[in-house]
Structures are given as C-alpha cells and as structure tokens.
Amino acid sequence: MQDAAIQVLVGARLATLADPVDGPGAVVIAGERIAWVGPQAALPADYASAPRRDCEGRLVTPAFIDCHTHLVHGGHRAREFEMRLEGASYEEIARAGGGIVSTVAATRTASEDALLAQALPRLDALLAEGVSCVEVKSGYGLDVETELRMLRVARRLERERPVRVVTSFLGAHAIPAEYAGRADAYLDEICLPALHAAHAEGLVDAVDGFCEGIAFSADQMARVFAEAKRLGLPVKLHAEQLSHQGGTALAARCGALSADHVEYATEDDARAMAAAGTVAVLLPGAYYFIRETQAPPVAAFRAHGVKMAVATDANPGSSPLTSLLLAMNMACTLFRLTPEEALAGVTANAARALGLEDTGRIARGLRADLAIWDVETPAELAYRIGFNPLHARIFAGRS
C-alpha cells in the first residue's frame, strides 16, 4: 500500500452505499484500492501533500455494475421488432426465421473476431455511463463449440477495454431446433458436456439457466445445478419471468447468487430468497420491451429484506438496452423502486448478485471503482431519460 500511487478526491458528495458521509467528502485512492473515505475535514494529515482532484460538489458513487447481460451475440432482431409492430404473430415471426433461432444462427456463423467487434460498441455504451463491471452470458450457441466461443469473446472484452467481466454459462437458455421436444437429451448431449469443456478452459464464473414453460423445467434446471455444484460453480437463474414455474424456489434451495426477472415470484418465493441471500435481479428493459403487465413483487422483496439489483438484460430479442441509467429510470417508473434503491441496484446489490465483495461500495480496502457525476443527488441519476451526466469514471484507481 505504501508504494502505491496516492491520489485524493476532495469536494465530493458521496453516495458510498456503505457508511454515510455527510458534507464535503474525500476518498483516498492508493493504487487500485480505496485507502480511506470520510468527511474532507477529517482527512488524515498523511495525505495532505498527495495529489488532489477537486470534485467541486459533484456526486461520487461506486462505478456501476451491469449484473445481467447477453452482450455477446450475433446479429440483431430489428426486422422482428418491425414485424411485431405490423401485427405479425409469434408463429409468423418464427416461420420467417425470427425469434431466438435467428440469433442462434447468427451467433453460430460468426467468428470470434466478428462477435467481439459486434459486442464492443454495446460495451462502450455501458462504459460511457460509468460501468466498471459487466456480467456476460453464453446461451446463443446451444452447441458446444459456439457456447465456448461466446465465453472466450466475453473474456476478451476484458483485454480490449478497462472493464471487469464476469461470465455465466447459459447453455440451458433454449432448446435448439435439432433437439425440439427432447430437452433432456439436449442437456445430456450438449449442455452438460459444454459446461464441462468451458469450465476446463476457465471460462465459467457461474452457471445460469432459463426456467420457463418455453425453455427448461425446474427439475431439468436442478440437474444442471447439480452439475454446477459438482464443479464448485455458483448458480443463478432466469426465473418466473412469464409464468410461475418454481424456479425461484429452486434457486433459493441451491443457494443461488440471484434469481432474475422474478415478475411472477410469490411472497413464499421472497421469503425463501431472503433466507438464502439470493438477490432479486430486476430487468425492467425486458418488461418494457415485450410489454409485460405483471410487475415483480417489490413490496414483498422489501418486506422480507430481499436485496434488489437492476440490470439491462442487454439482448437482441427482448431487451436491446445498453443503458443502466435508463434501466434505473425504468425500475423507478415501472416497478416503483426509489432512486436510492435503483442506485443500490446497479452498485452494491449488483456486486452481491455476482458474488463480488471487493466492489460496488465506497469503503476502505475495496477496489477504487468510482463514478463522478455532474449531479448532486442519486435521484437526478434515476429521473432523467436519455441524458448521461457522467463526469469521470475511475476503474481500479485509473481514470
């Protein structure tokens, strides 16, 4: 610590998501870490001669964390969007080659370099809004080779940009056409072997799945989670988005990091999540884009003390969203989160949802991942639409 370069932020309005600091605050950054945080008036004398950066009253928050994205994928689904607006049915879109099948086809035929090139502008949009950490899932390959390729691209993002990437293996995302009606065979012949291969290559930080009538049942997901457990990998789940399938209860039983979407979760689910410490990841972009009408049970989550995160769910089919600021606004307008809850949802609770303990808050010893905003209060971050007040982003101590 002594040798690390020291810099001191002063004149900050601090939203630490940890111990509150009233009045002008200061943050001492030593190398990649936060060495001290508190009221500027109490800044230890040792740091008096260190280089200072005056925040001039700006709001300083932990850098944002997008804890649920499908950032790496081939192609887009703008034509499908158009067809739906023209009144086409789900079947008509599927017959025209639309739906997830089209993203799977576009992803399977794209090279690693092509997938990387397509993902980078989406990543850049997130970084421009103060994001320091992004979760990226596989799940559009649905064959061994492409699932691994997606995860390799996710890892490469970290080498291309100053960002931390956390990967999720999502082989249990959908049943590919060649396995139609044979979900269990798909799991045994493709999904689980792909998980083993990806894990052996060091590509998997967690295991995810889609528990839904149109995807995998809770029993099928339990098989995937058992395999994850054998490999020592944490789990998470897309659960109760379109109907109640028991995915949230399964997630809680397995000690999952998070249950995501959770629109149809019940009071009992909330109780089980709270007991298991499973974070509810709210994805208002998907709710908005596919015009869902059932909002997640936020009051039950609050009542039982379930931590709530907010993420973009950036994906080509149901949430082509690459703005966490807009996701915060939607979480407030559509799900009635308070701006403080929305901020916690993209910082401290998003870190929790990824099992990360060294980021997402401004506290001594944590990574110096910070965002400096041209606003004075967290409410200003959540209430504007389509406006980016980021002044500066600090990633592991570096601007």
Ligand SMILES: [Zn+2]
């Ligand atoms: Zn998703």
